[in-house]
Amino acid sequence: MQLATDYPVLNLFWTMLMFFLWILWFFLLFKIILDIFRDDDLSGWGKAGWLIFVILLPFLGVFVYLIARGKSMGQRDMQQMQEQQSAMDSYIRKTAGSAGGSTTEELARLAELKQQGHISEEEFLKAKAKILA
Known part of the structure; x- marks a missing residue:
């Protein structure tokens, strides 16, 4: 009960806010440091300069970086997200195409060859096991 009288609700709110x-x-500081290293437009000296500025004068460095390079920071984030999305889409298309489409087509072709009498039941089972393996 003593804690409640010594630490009013407003002080609790202020502490949580801080x-x-x-x-x-x-x-924000780590996001900016990661953006400095991710930027391909900056030279090595530029990256070192921004990093030193952000580490030695963190408040001023972060705010100046956001003012000077905030728009391009957002563009780099969007570009990275688009590249990741296109890589994921490509992977899904490749995986779905190789696993589902061609295997199904080969099994259908084998069943058709068996129905037409071009291959025996034994040959069909061997080829089916090979495709499914």
Whole structure:
């Protein structure tokens, strides 16, 4: 009960706000440091300069970086997301095409050859096991 009288609700709210702003600050700082290394347009000296600026003067460095390069930072994020999405789509198309389409087509072709009498039951089972393996 003594904690409630020594620590009013407003102080609790203020403490929680400061804690979440502190977490937000570190998230923003790490995002900017990652963006500095990810940017292909910056030279090595440019990356080193921005990194030193952000580490030595963190508040000023982060705000100047956001003002100077914030728009291109968003564009790089969008470009990376699009590249990841296209890579995932390509992988899904390749996997679905090789696993479902061609195997099914080969089994249908084998069944047709068996029905027409071009291959025996034994040959059909061997070829089917080979395709499914």
